[in-house]
Amino acid sequence: MLAGKRILLIIGGGIAAFKSLDLIRRLRERGASVVPVLTPAAEEFVTPLSASALAAEKVYRTLFDLTDEAEMGHIELSRDADLLVVAPCTADLMAKMAGGHANDLASTVLMATDKRVLIAPAMNVRMWEHPATQRNLATLRGDGVLIAGPNEGDMACGEFGPGRMAEPLEIVAAVEAALMDGPLKGRHVVVTSGPTHEPIDPVRYIANRSSGAQGAAIARALAALGAKVTFVTGPASVPPPDGVAVVKVETARQMLDAATAALPADAAVFAAAVADWRIAEDRPQKIKKDGSGKVPVLEFSENPDILATVARMAEGRPRLVVGFAAETEEVIANATAKRQRKGCDWIVANDVSPSTGIMGGSENAVTLISADGAEEWPRMGKDQVAARLADKIAEALE
Ligand code: CTP
Numbered sequence: 001m002l003a004g005k006r007i008l009l010i011i012g013g014g015i016a017a018f019k020s021l022d023l024i025r026r027l028r029e030r031g032a033s034v035v036p037v038l039t040p041a042a043e044e045f046v047t048p049l050s051a052s053a054l055a056a057e058k059v060y061r062t063l064f065d066l067t068d069e070a071e072m073g074h075i076e077l078s079r080d081a082d083l084l085v086v087a088p089c090t091a092d093l094m095a096k097m098a099g100g101h102a103n104d105l106a107s108t109v110l111m112a113t114d115k116r117v118l119i120a121p122a123m124n125v126r127m128w129e130h131p132a133t134q135r136n137l138a139t140l141r142g143d144g145v146l147i148a149g150p151n152e153g154d155m156a157c158g159e160f161g162p163g164r165m166a167e168p169l170e171i172v173a174a175v176e177a178a179l180m181d182g183p184l185k186g187r188h189v190v191v192t193s194g195p196t197h198e199p200i201d202p203v204r205y206i207a208n209r210s211s212g213a214q215g216a217a218i219a220r221a222l223a224a225l226g227a228k229v230t231f232v233t234g235p236a237s238v239p240p241p242d243g244v245a246v247v248k249v250e251t252a253r254q255m256l257d258a259a260t261a262a263l264p265a266d267a268a269v270f271a272a273a274v275a276d277w278r279i280a281e282d283r284p285q286k287i288k289k290d291g292s293g294k295v296p297v298l299e300f301s302e303n304p305d306i307l308a309t310v311a312r313m314a315e316g317r318p319r320l321v322v323g324f325a326a327e328t329e330e331v332i333a334n335a336t337a338k339r340q341r342k343g344c345d346w347i348v349a350n351d352v353s354p355s356t357g358i359m360g361g362s363e364n365a366v367t368l369i370s371a372d373g374a375e376e377w378p379r380m381g382k383d384q385v386a387a388r389l390a391d392k393i394a395e396a397l398e
C-alpha cells in the first residue's frame with residue numbers, strides 16, 4: 001500500500017500519456033497522493049485539466065510560472081515527493097536525463113531531486129533499439145534510476161516490438177517496490193566489486209579471475225533492503241544491478257579514489273578482488289619485440305590497500321567495514337589474521353582453491369569472522385550469501 005506517499009508524476013509527450021491518467025487513479029486508490037507535471041508535448045496528448053481533476057492536485061507545467069515559484073519552487077517541488085515517476089518517459093526525456101539537461105520544468109526537477117526516480121519508457125521500437133537510447137538507458141541505470149518496462153507488443157505506430165509503456169498496474173508494482181520501507185532505508189552503503197586491471201602498457205594488462213558476481217549480488221541485496229548503494233566496480237563480467245549508483249573503474253588506485261569519494265557511508269563492503277601489485281613503470285607506448293629474443297622484465301609496485309585505508313580512517317570511517325578474504329589454505333587462521341591486520345569489523349572468508357569452483361562460479365561457502373569469532377555458513381548460492389550478509393548488516397546498523 002502507498003498510504004501517505006507522495007509521488008511526483010512527470011507525464012511526457014507520447015501516445016501512452018493517456019495511460020498515465022489511469023496510473024494517477026491507480027496510485028490514488030492505494031492511498032498515494034499524486035502531483036502531476038506535464039511537459040509541453042504531453043499537453044498535446046492529455047489536458048492539464050484531466051490530470052488535475054484525477055489527481056485532485058494542482059498541475060505543474062512550466063519552469064517560469066511565477067505563481068508556482070511563489071507557492072513552491074522547482075527545488076522544493078522535486079524534494080517534496082517520496083518518489084519521482086516519469087511515465088511515459090520518451091526517448092527525448094531519457095536523453096535529457098542522461099545528459100543532465102535542465103531547460104524545462106520536468107528536466108529541472110529531475111536534476112534537482114534528492115529522491116529516487118522511476119521511469120516507464122515508451123517509444124517506437126526503432127527509437128528504443130537505437131544505440132543512442134540504449135546508451136542513455138545504460139547511463140540512467142548507472143545513475144541508480146529504476147526502470148519499469150517497456151513491454152513488447154503492437155505499437156500505435158503499427159510496428160511490433162519492445163517500446164510499449166508498462167501497464168499502469170505494472171508501474172504501480174514498481175512504485176510499491178521502490179517505496180518499500182526496508183530495514184536499511186536511509187542508510188548509505190559503499191560496495192566494491194569485480195577485478196581490477198593493471199596496465200602493463202596501453203594494450204596489455206594484468207587481471208584476475210573475479211567475475212564480480214558476489215559483489216553485484218551484495219549490492220542488489222542491500223538495495224532490496226532499502227539502502228542507497230554506491231557500487232564501485234572494476235571491469236566485471238556480470239552486469240551491475242539495477243537501482244544502485246554505479247562507478248566504473250579499472251585500476252586499484254582508481255578504485256581507492258572512487259570508494260573514498262563515495263563516503264560518508266554507514267557501511268562499506270569490500271568485495272573486489274583488487275590486484276595487490278601494479279607495474280612500476282608507466283609505459284605510454286606498447287612494448288615491442290626487438291627480434292633479439294630478449295623478453296621484457298616487469299617490475300611491480302604495491303597497490304594501496306583500499307579496505308585497510310578505509311578501515312583505518314581517523315575521521316569519517318563507516319560504522320561497519322566488511323572485507324573479504326580469498327584464501328587457498330588455512331582459511332580461518334589467515335582470515336582472522338587479515339581482519340586484525342586490516343582493521344575491519346568483519347571478514348567474509350572463502351576458500352578460492354580451484355577445486356572449490358567458487359571463483360567465477362555461482363556458489364560460495366563462507367565463514368564470517370568478527371570480534372565474536374568465526375561463524376561458518378553452509379555452501380549456498382552467491383545470491384543467498386548476499387541476502388544473509390545484507391540482513392546481518394541491517395541488524396548491525398539498527
Ligand atoms: N583489498 C583491498 N585493496 C587491496 C587488496 C585487497 O581493498 N589492494 C581488500 C579486498 O577487497 C578484500 C580484502 O582486502 O576485501 C582481502 O583481499 P585478499 O585478496 O584476500 O587479501 P590481500 O590483502 O590481497 O592479502 P593476500 O593476497 O596476502 O592474501
